[in-house]
Amino acid sequence: MTGVPDTGDLAIHTTGLGKSFGKRRAVNNLDLAVPRGSVFGFLGPNGSGKTTTIRMLLGLSTPSSGTMSLLSQPMPAAAGQVLPKVGALVEGPAFHLFLSGRANLTRLDSADSTADRSTRTRRVDAALEKVGLGKAAKLPVHAYSLGMKQRLGIANALLRERELLVLDEPTNGLDPQGTREVRHLISALATEGTTVFVSSHLLSEIEQMCSHVAVMSVGNLVAQGTLEQLRAQGRRGVKVATPDTSVAMAVLARLGLDPHVEPVPGGEDGMVGAVLGPEATEPEHLVEGLVAAGVRVRGFTVQPASLEERFVALTGEGFDLVQ
Numbered sequence: 419m420t421g422v423p424d425t426g427d428l429a430i431h432t433t434g435l436g437k438s439f440g441k442r443r444a445v446n447n448l449d450l451a452v453p454r455g456s457v458f459g460f461l462g463p464n465g466s467g468k469t470t471t472i473r474m475l476l477g478l479s480t481p482s483s484g485t486m487s488l489l490s491q492p493m494p495a496a497a498g499q500v501l502p503k504v505g506a507l508v509e510g511p512a513f514h515l516f517l518s519g520r521a522n523l524t525r526l527d528s529a530d531s532t533a534d535r536s537t538r539t540r541r542v543d544a545a546l547e548k549v550g551l552g553k554a555a556k557l558p559v560h561a562y563s564l565g566m567k568q569r570l571g572i573a574n575a576l577l578r579e580r581e582l583l584v585l586d587e588p589t590n591g592l593d594p595q596g597t598r599e600v601r602h603l604i605s606a607l608a609t610e611g612t613t614v615f616v617s618s619h620l621l622s623e624i625e626q627m628c629s630h631v632a633v634m635s636v637g638n639l640v641a642q643g644t645l646e647q648l649r650a651q652g653r654r655g656v657k658v659a660t661p662d663t664s665v666a667m668a669v670l671a672r673l674g675l676d677p678h679v680e681p682v683p684g685g686e687d688g689m690v691g692a693v694l695g696p697e698a699t700e701p702e703h704l705v706e707g708l709v710a711a712g713v714r715v716r717g718f719t720v721q722p723a724s725l726e727e728r729f730v731a732l733t734g735e736g737f738d739l740v741q
């Protein structure tokens with residue numbers, strides 16, 4: 419793909435990154451380029467290698483092959499300098515349910531030997547404010563909703579000034595309200611200039627909050643770039659409303675398309691749809707061909723290229739489109 423930025427501008431850069439578990443290749447030859455300042459969606463179905471990649475990036479697991487850098491410094495060699503600038507939410511920190519949100523963050527910060535004790539109270543309160551838990555700071559965590567717990571996890575990642583935030587499926591298991599809260603929080607953090615790398619199996623989510631996306635399929639990177647770049651690579655579709663579906667199918671097939679009939683409840687008309695490949699006959703010629711063959715064309719629409727179509731074409735599988 420085009421548009422891969424200068425490596426000096428990259429918050430995350432990997433080349434040929436791979437990880438095997440025995441014979442299973444969980445991540446294969448991964449070249450990721452995450453621009454600084456982006457909200458970068460790491461999209462893929464369950465089991466496609468997202469968590470494995472994130473664990474390697476954060477030094478929680480050793481790669482089987484390849485190189486990686488975070489904030490332009492080699493990992494894991496520079497982990498000591500880099501990781502304090504990187505906040506992460508991976509598999510959520512374990513909270514004590516009977517302690518308050520504030521007490522939990524204080525404990526987690528105390529467990530970090532590199533954290534500055536003298537600024538602890540201020541940093542904990544600032545992080546709670548930032549994620550909108552200022553008012554709930556004194557409540558025990560068992561009284562928090564799932565969305566609040568997830569935001570507390572993000573607050574934990576924000577106990578210091580961070581240049582990069584790495585969030586593994588931060589909305590997993592949340593209801594629509596919790597999902598919205600986390601999404602808004604991520605967008606707010608991004609406007610402050612923090613680079614956010616966020617994994618998800620939900621296309622709709624990535625579409626709503628990310629500027630860039632990388633798509634994983636069975637351990638392989640199958641696309642990477644801005645959302646616009648990916649959308650532009652998608653293929654248009656056509657839909658023909660007609661009572662003569664079999665003839666319309668035959669005509670479109672003769673014109674090189676792979677048409678299908680879509681069910682239409684009630685009414686006489688059927689709907690024949692087809693995806694237009696790069697070499698496909700232009701829509702006006704399709705209409706010409708249909709009419710010449712006697713097909714009663716009662717409706718004809720050209721649908722713009724969509725991200726959804728692109729992802730399905732890239733991965734060969736459907737993504738969950740809505741929660």
Ligand SMILES: Nc1ncnc2c1ncn2[C@@H]1O[C@H](COP(=O)(O)OP(=O)(O)OP(=O)(O)O)[C@@H](O)[C@H]1O
Pocket residue numbers: 439442443444462463464465466467468469470471587619
């Ligand atoms: N510790 C491990 N030992 C053996 N296999 C593993 C291990 N961790 C991950 N895998 C395998 O590697 C593949 C990728 O898993 P990974 O968790 O990275 O995917 P994912 O995209 O994050 O999916 P999910 O959202 O379900 O976590 C899967 O087939 C998984 O079973």
